[in-house]
Amino acid sequence: MDASQNNVDKMPNLVKWPERISYAASDFACNLSFGMISNFLMFFYTDAFGISAAACGTLFLVARIVDAFDGPFWGICIDHTHTRWGKSRPYWLWFSIPYAIFCVLVFTTPHLSLEGKLVWAYITYIGVDILYSAVNIPITSVLPNLTNNPNERVTLSTIRQFFGTAGGTIVSVAALPMVNAFGHGDEQKGFFYTALILAIIGCLLLLNTFANTRERVQTASSKKALPIKTSLKALKHNWPWAVIIFINFIYWLGMQTRNQVTIYFFKYNMHAAWLTSIMLGLQMAALITVAITPWCSKKFGKRNTMLTGMLTAIAGQFVMYLGSKTLNVGIIIAANIIVNLGTGLVSGLIAVMLADAVDYGEWRNGVRAEGIVTSFSSFSAKFGMGIGGAITGWILNWGGYVANHAQSASALNAISINYVWVPMVGFALSALALLFYKVDSFEGQMQSDLRAKHARENKED
Template identity: 70%
Template sequence: MLKSIQAPNLVPWKERFSYASSDFACNLAFSMIGTYLMYFYTDVFGISAVAVGTLFLVARVVDAIDGPFWGIMIDRTHTRWGKSRPYFLWFSIPFAVFCVLCFTTPDLSISNKIIWAYVTYIGVDVLYSAVNIPITSILPSLTNNSDERVVLSTIRQFFGTAGATIVTVAALPLVRAFGQGNEQVGFFRTMIMLAAISAVLLLMTFKNTRERVQTSSSNKTVSIRESVKALKRNWPWAIVIFINFVYWIGMQTKSQVTVYFFKYNMHDAGLASFILGLQVVALLAVLVTPYTARKIGKRNTMLGGMVLAIAGQLILSIGAHSLSVPIIVIATVVGYLGTGFVSGLIAVMLADSVDYGEWKNGVRAEGIVTSFSSFSAKLGMGIGGAVTGAILSMGGYIANATQSSGALSAIEANYIWVPIVGFALSVIALLFYRVDSIEERMQHDLEVKHAHE
């Protein structure tokens, strides 16, 4: 067995919590957008499902530029605070402001409402990348200890899932409480509160984290051409990015129609908050992820999670057909356990691909390598949004009306079957992931290289 030439690079608990707070902050604000913005646009702001789906797709085209742009900027950033850390300071407040603007309803014509939606949604999307990409890009700089990275990512995912759960459980009750029957006012005031908390937590992440892994590669300005070399023959990176893309297509189509499914198919919109709140069970999977990753490997842990997620969707199809709430609850619990194993490992596997890019190509480019995580996730979410809008439109969905059988089938397709396709493609991709078997040799070679430098 190869022996490390460095002492374990562990991170203090205060810093672990501060790092994890960044994902709590992002999910607190952006889960509101990902889960409720389509419903807000169609049923509150008065924009058609087709127009909303088109908006989400156009925003993803912008992401083709802004994701890599932020990654390149991180690689070219050198401050006394580090490379990734300053972005929490610079963009936390602008991000919070645009979150609020997305749920602001000025009295405009339909065409101007669509323009307002484009400006505010694309704006918040770009700013989300500015604060979210650094969460992943900073991980390889916090520690070079593989087990510690899993611990950090697990705590981060625990906090992130907690943030998303709070939003999904509390959002609609808060909207009702703040709005007193007026959803426009309710959504606006709820978003103000969530955005303010998000900004404070991101600033806390900036204050309490440290970029302690410094190499000659990471301390010099890397040209765009040079940084792209980190992606050359970087198959682990390509596989993780693909998985992130198809996984989020499925997750987004399901989350966006959850309110529709329970409002129209199950005839009980109040169930949506309860079902979404069940994602708290994902925390159980997140907590045991470090153990399973050590025992069976990161790839196999994620593979098992994907299989559980597929099983949950198949059980859900039975519950949807029979309109059985208990079966839907069981299916949701199984599905969330599966996705709990998945979401906690994507950032870790991307951090490993940063190391792989340096090991294989001699170039360490945390920014460009990890920026595609945000890009691929948001591209998947955007395509998921476009797919959702297209399927609803083809099914004949009409907002705030009794839905036809075609519209109900369209909602069910988005809620059950599109996610299965995304999870199944992820399973196939994972079969080609091989980093776990070479990680020990890779880390040893890199430690020798860094010591020599």
């Protein structure tokens, strides 16, 4: 292990700070705009647009079925792309503006019948989901081509996660005050103008990422379009990929359930809706552990670092259970801080481990397919978030939730189940899956073999 790490340490650092910041800005942009959707769209639908919780749950599930196709579709497109800008970067140029438009449309409230509202919600939500994949998948697929230095990848992913967490925190804290400020009591108007401003900022940042990043790791396969059948060979016996895709699914299922029900918990269980922004703002605590992720990863390994994060998040959810039973604000604040400290060690490493899976697919199967391997990251995350959204809606409906009314005991219990137990189960299953991740033990040898392979291929070209 020490010898492998020494080989890694000798590899050059190819990415300068301006490019690091430009790359990280992509995740800031996505979390700023899509964070608005993931945190507040269900509340917008039920309490502002007039769609039932059960209908929302079904909508989120249907959108995830569509994701079963759109994620791999974009991945295949990336593997077939060969331009002077690279394979992944062009997607920010081509799709950032359409994505921004749909980020606004999804919070637009035309005067329609209930059936018309559902049709509008289906079209705009599925549309924004598809376009989100078009701009988000390249953030992960471009990472293996920015640098082949594993430590630099961790650094890039950490900076990206730092910016992404900052973007998510900003929208969590600022969204509801912005809605109130722009709406003056009209939530529909407030949500529209808030979404418009965030979409414009996100679009400009994605275009900046396109302009200021470079795909510098060039291999024989990256210089040409890969047939679908060839791309799929990269997944054969790619167990690191399978483990991380499962973790990405179940982790984001729990996180989505927790985040989107936060506003319900504090509005109805705590009778203090104003606390929502503060609690979501505690995501800033994750910045502490995000900042130390490169050091922890280098010293203890990526698997052990992420496992520590999962176990910390589980402990935080147990403290959350104690707080939800007593409705003690202090305990709930402490629980949120603990959970966010744990998740700070998780989110940034998912992209790094997927980049490792790209390398593993090439090392074992001889096929480097950045698009198809990393596209399942977006699919699995959004599928998890969608199932989490569906679970939230169905549990709320089971509990008898009625928007904008005092809730029954069963409805309050349904909110607590979503806020406490679903995320805890997600974190626990993710921790269990990590026990099967073994890349850290042979990463140095894998990178050494791949550098020799790339040198031979480039010489032959």
